Amino acid sequence: MEKKNLLIAQSGGPSAAINATLAGVIAAAQKSPAVGRILGSRHGIEGVLENRCVDLTDFSRLDELKATPAMALGSCRFKLPADFSDPIYEQIRKRLAELQVGYFLYIGGNDSMDTVSKLSDFYAGKPDAPAVVGLPKTIDNDLPACDHTPGYGSAARYLAMTVEELIRDTAIYALPSVTIVEIMGRDAGWLTLAAALPRLRGGSKPDLVALPETPFDEQAFLQEIRDRMQHTHNIVAVVSEGIRDSSGAYVGSAAKSGAVDTFGHAYLSGVGKYLEGLVKREIGCKVRSIEVNLMQRCAGHAASLTDLEESFAVGAYGVSMAEQGVSGRMAVILRDEGEVYRSHCSSVDIRACANKERPVPQRWTNLEDSQVCREICDYLLPLIRGAAPQYRDEYGFADYVIFE
Amino acid sequence: MEKKNLLIAQSGGPSAAINATLAGVIAAAQKSPAVGRILGSRHGIEGVLENRCVDLTDFSRLDELKATPAMALGSCRFKLPADFSDPIYEQIRKRLAELQVGYFLYIGGNDSMDTVSKLSDFYAGKPDAPAVVGLPKTIDNDLPACDHTPGYGSAARYLAMTVEELIRDTAIYALPSVTIVEIMGRDAGWLTLAAALPRLRGGSKPDLVALPETPFDEQAFLQEIRDRMQHTHNIVAVVSEGIRDSSGAYVGSAAKSGAVDTFGHAYLSGVGKYLEGLVKREIGCKVRSIEVNLMQRCAGHAASLTDLEESFAVGAYGVSMAEQGVSGRMAVILRDEGEVYRSHCSSVDIRACANKERPVPQRWTNLEDSQVCREICDYLLPLIRGAAPQYRDEYGFADYVIFE
Numbered sequence: 075m076e077k078k079n080l081l082i083a084q085s086g087g088p089s090a091a092i093n094a095t096l097a098g099v100i101a102a103a104q105k106s107p108a109v110g111r112i113l114g115s116r117h118g119i120e121g122v123l124e125n126r127c128v129d130l131t132d133f134s135r136l137d138e139l140k141a142t143p144a145m146a147l148g149s150c151r152f153k154l155p156a157d158f159s160d161p162i163y164e165q166i167r168k169r170l171a172e173l174q175v176g177y178f179l180y181i182g183g184n185d186s187m188d189t190v191s192k193l194s195d196f197y198a199g200k201p202d203a204p205a206v207v208g209l210p211k212t213i214d215n216d217l218p219a220c221d222h223t224p225g226y227g228s229a230a231r232y233l234a235m236t237v238e239e240l241i242r243d244t245a246i247y248a249l250p251s252v253t254i255v256e257i258m259g260r261d262a263g264w265l266t267l268a269a270a271l272p273r274l275r276g277g278s279k280p281d282l283v284a285l286p287e288t289p290f291d292e293q294a295f296l297q298e299i300r301d302r303m304q305h306t307h308n309i310v311a312v313v314s315e316g317i318r319d320s321s322g323a324y325v326g327s328a329a330k331s332g333a334v335d336t337f338g339h340a341y342l343s344g345v346g347k348y349l350e351g352l353v354k355r356e357i358g359c360k361v362r363s364i365e366v367n368l369m370q371r372c373a374g375h376a377a378s379l380t381d382l383e384e385s386f387a388v389g390a391y392g393v394s395m396a397e398q399g400v401s402g403r404m405a406v407i408l409r410d411e412g413e414v415y416r417s418h419c420s421s422v423d424i425r426a427c428a429n430k431e432r433p434v435p436q437r438w439t440n441l442e443d444s445q446v447c448r449e450i451c452d453y454l455l456p457l458i459r460g461a462a463p464q465y466r467d468e469y470g471f472a473d474y475v476i477f478e
Numbered sequence: 479m480e481k482k483n484l485l486i487a488q489s490g491g492p493s494a495a496i497n498a499t500l501a502g503v504i505a506a507a508q509k510s511p512a513v514g515r516i517l518g519s520r521h522g523i524e525g526v527l528e529n530r531c532v533d534l535t536d537f538s539r540l541d542e543l544k545a546t547p548a549m550a551l552g553s554c555r556f557k558l559p560a561d562f563s564d565p566i567y568e569q570i571r572k573r574l575a576e577l578q579v580g581y582f583l584y585i586g587g588n589d590s591m592d593t594v595s596k597l598s599d600f601y602a603g604k605p606d607a608p609a610v611v612g613l614p615k616t617i618d619n620d621l622p623a624c625d626h627t628p629g630y631g632s633a634a635r636y637l638a639m640t641v642e643e644l645i646r647d648t649a650i651y652a653l654p655s656v657t658i659v660e661i662m663g664r665d666a667g668w669l670t671l672a673a674a675l676p677r678l679r680g681g682s683k684p685d686l687v688a689l690p691e692t693p694f695d696e697q698a699f700l701q702e703i704r705d706r707m708q709h710t711h712n713i714v715a716v717v718s719e720g721i722r723d724s725s726g727a728y729v730g731s732a733a734k735s736g737a738v739d740t741f742g743h744a745y746l747s748g749v750g751k752y753l754e755g756l757v758k759r760e761i762g763c764k765v766r767s768i769e770v771n772l773m774q775r776c777a778g779h780a781a782s783l784t785d786l787e788e789s790f791a792v793g794a795y796g797v798s799m800a801e802q803g804v805s806g807r808m809a810v811i812l813r814d815e816g817e818v819y820r821s822h823c824s825s826v827d828i829r830a831c832a833n834k835e836r837p838v839p840q841r842w843t844n845l846e847d848s849q850v851c852r853e854i855c856d857y858l859l860p861l862i863r864g865a866a867p868q869y870r871d872e873y874g875f876a877d878y879v880i881f882e
Contacts, residue, residue: 376779
């Protein structure tokens with residue numbers, strides 16, 4: 075069998091599991107009789123154009139790579155042009171030919187799948203076409219055509235754990251207080267659902283949960299806080315960064331866009347700070363907003379074992395797709411039927427997911443319904459199951475894999 | 479031996495280790511022939527005044543309590559009046575007599591030690607005086623007369639781990655970026671030193687470290703970023719919330735005080751957001767600020783085993799002080815001489831610490847000196863050593879102790 079080289083790259087935002095997928099690709103490629111050299115492109119497609127690759131053929135620190143958060147190969151935010159006559163396509167083709175690439179695997183989210191889609195379309199019918207395969211990753215869990223995305227389970231585990239700790243922290247004073255926790259998610263509330271797990275599992279908090287899928291009504295939010303304050307002193311709200319009002323405008327965007335400090339400088343803040351100000355003015359109690367920020371996507375120390383193992387499996391599955399000459403498709407995780415959680419890999423046409431999003435189903439936005447809460451738990455809990463191996467020294471410092 | 483009852487309470491801000499001290503008190507008191515009932519006052523001294531106590535005499539979940547973050551008994555922010563003729567003192571005295579309290583242990587920080595100091599002074603010479611003992615806790619590590627404070631090691635471990643993950647996250651793009659991480663600490667930079675551990679141990683990041691102990695110069699900060707950008711693309715700065723300019727004013731306070739949004743509402747944000755705006759205006763690259771917020775003080779999942787064990791030992795030591803009739807003193811952790819880290823408990827006059835603070839020594843603010851970095855590591859690393867037991871289920875949910 076003639077061996078061809080495999081090129082792997084990462085793109086989009088980081089997660090705690092995207093390197094597990096990279097490790098899965100490397101492990102499977104090292105065992106494959108069809109793969110010659112394994113090349114890692116630095117900073118996504120940019121490294122292909124700029125000739126910045128690392129040779130991973132003999133890379134051996136797979137376990138540590140699996141546990142390293144963010145992207146060991148680096149990322150990019152690069153959109154290929156729609157016009158295939160743009161010279162960039164021939165540049166890429168020339169580079170891949172020089173590198174003797176027969177398999178090109180690209181790990182990323184919705185936007186990155188656009189690159190996979192365009193490259194496979196560009197190569198269609200060309201004799202030197204490599205197999206172009208997409209491997210999913212996004213903490214947002216908003217890719218269509220799959221059960222869930224690699225990276226989501228780890229972010230979800232971190233958020234559930236952190237919100238439970240924040241609930242403990244906010245409970246200590248007898249005085250009324252409101253704590254607003256701002257969670258990532260511009261268009262989908264999957265991460266905020268994970269932050270709501272302490273309540274979904276049967277607790278009373280977080281008291282309020284606001285998802286982008288449901289129009290946000292400031293007056294209803296304030297009234298809900300007032301009502302709940304009759305029964306509890308420490309209100310905790312988990313709020314997606316992308317909540318919108320009934321007109322579709324991001325909550326607080328009108329106030330933010332013109333905000334200036336005394337020197338006339340624009341202020342920069344998210345919906346959490348906006349709601350903090352709103353509650354402070356309208357209710358007047360102690361209010362605090364917390365933006366969980368990058369920690370929710372890079373907290374490898376709290377990664378889900380299930381997530382890391384599935385992310386690894388997705389990488390290995392992508393290699394088997396490429397070996398079989400599959401192109402223009404993305405690997406996905408699907409859930410098996412049955413009581414006990416099991417998953418398997420499959421693939422979907424890249425056009426089913428490139429540039430597309432999957433919101434939380436409308437039915438799952440009604441957390442007052444205990445049956446809905448059970449359904450969400452049944453969906454979510456298996457994804458955050460198990461603590462990942464840490465590869466840390468006694469001081470908590472991890473043995474991360476870093477490609478310079 | 480006539481048994482007397484022991485009253486224990488918690489006050490001030492939470493930490494991941496303050497319940498370990500509570501557990502140490504309960505464990506030692508349960509073994510003590512001098513202690514009858516063990517009473518936990520809810521919400522500090524307020525629970526004494528309002529007759530809200532829980533009976534801990536037969537409490538058995540000590541291991542889970544040790545691993546529960548924040549304050550299981552609740553907290554308060556209550557300052558006793560300076561005038562001992564204020565009726566509140568006789569109210570407290572009456573309550574303690576009714577409860578037959580012979581030992582009153584109070585866990586807290588600088589402000590809480592003021593309560594211990596005043597109560598022991600009030601009781602001086604009175605026949606019914608209980609032993610009033612202070613037990614330290616503060617993530618800020620700013621209590622004088624000790625080597626370090628219970629709670630600091632856990633916050634430090636969380637911060638070092640989190641900043642190392644943030645460094646990974648910010649490294650993925652090839653474009654220049656500045657990430658400003660705002661760390662707790664109004665007056666002392668101990669927590670920010672912990673956040674700087676990835677560099678202190680020999681790494682190159684965080685690139686900039688700003689402590690309250692050193693006057694902050696905005697122009698020098700910007701110049702340092704520009705200089706470092708010649709050699710690295712992802713600048714990471716760790717900054718204490720309490721940094722001040724040469725006049726002693728909090729950095730950004732002038733801008734903040736008058737900031738309004740388009741509706742004329744005041745904006746609420748810290749030094750991180752202020753510096754984000756400054757760098758964005760003056761340098762113009764991608765900038766992000768991250769406030770680690772409450773997570774740094776309640777992240778029990780990342781607690782230091784050394785910290786939890788020492789915090790437990792401090793609690794037990796406090797009981798032995800009280801049994802011996804010691805009053806008006808605070809238990810402290812001191813470091814043994816010698817190469818291998820060991821610590822022991824001792825006690826100091828409460829006046830040596832009540833309302834007093836301990837900044838980072840001036841010598842330790844110069845992180846350009848590699849000898850200084852080694853000294854800080856020698857000081858800090860033993861305090862963050864060891865992962866604490868988790869008492870978590872397979873989904874990461876902890877079996878917390880909660881007194882309602």
